[in-house]
Amino acid sequence: MINCRMMVPGSENRRRIWIYLCSPVERMNPFDTVDHADHSGFGNTGPLRERRAYDPIVQAMSGLMAVTGFAGQPPVRTGAAIADTATPMIAVIGILSALMRRQSTGRGDWVDVSMLDALSFLMPEVIEYYQGGAIDPPLANRHPGGAPFNCFHATDGYVYVATVTDIDWNNLLRAMDREDLIDDPRYAHLPDRHDHVDEVEAVVENWIKGRPRDGVVDVLQSHQVACGPVLSMDEALASEQLRARDMLIPLETPEGKAVPGIMGLGIPIRFADDPVQFDVPAPQLGQHNHDVYGALLGVDDAEIARLKDAGVI
The missing domain is CATH 3.30.1540.10 (formyl-coa transferase, domain 3)
Incomplete structure (x- = not known):
């Protein structure tokens, strides 16, 4: 089993809900059969651990905005939400590593990934700073590795x-x-x-x-x-390359009905022998409450109903 959560360390109300719901699992086997993964802005340690964070905040505090844009102009964030995207990818690497460890040792682990750590890890400017003691001003669309x-x-x-x-x-x-x-x-x-x-x-x-x-x-x-x-977004989404790679797929409702005129993104991983695809539609809100809270965590139907009436779930 893997328990994942995304919240600010110290968010006590949400943390109490988490502990209440997950403590049965943690009491059964804190690490023997369970891997835990925390994903937050600044991690579970350090002086900023209890701060709230959003993608642009972390871009600003990582130094990324200082090297993005045009020299002499105000800092700008990247167009894509890179911290929101890269951090869960790195968390998945950590979770898979913990699963491999559990396979070989029989013990689970606690994976702690922060958005700030993830962006710092992705920035080669950190190495350049310690090699040369300075960072070039933003290069806009230029690149230090080539010219033109x-x-x-x-x-x-x-x-x-x-x-x-x-x-x-x-x-x-x-x-x-x-x-x-x-x-x-x-x-x-x-x-x-x-x-x-x-x-x-x-x-x-x-x-x-x-x-x-x-x-x-x-x-x-x-x-x-x-x-x-x-390319404009319209042109990019009309790309024959994306379609050839099944990166644009028809969307379905939770009832399995096609959503007309709307496409979703596929999975950007290919295997030689087995196709990779979504085999179930996105769930409805709360669709798996009984599966998770009941079957996995041992919460009875009456308590699940009480939590739902109270707006907890």
């Missing part, structure tokens, strides 16, 4: 172009019919291109700005240059 490595404006949209190696750069020059720059010592190697990044990007920008987005992508792809169109 940026988003460029076409006639009807934007194209992201990424070159890392000297071969990438030479391929890009050939795609733009600028072979005259291949032997230019100012741009010969990546450190040189970083030193002259504004000039390098101007060459690319001048070539792209008079061309349609998809035409630019076709030419660059034909020359083995890593690039991609900046």
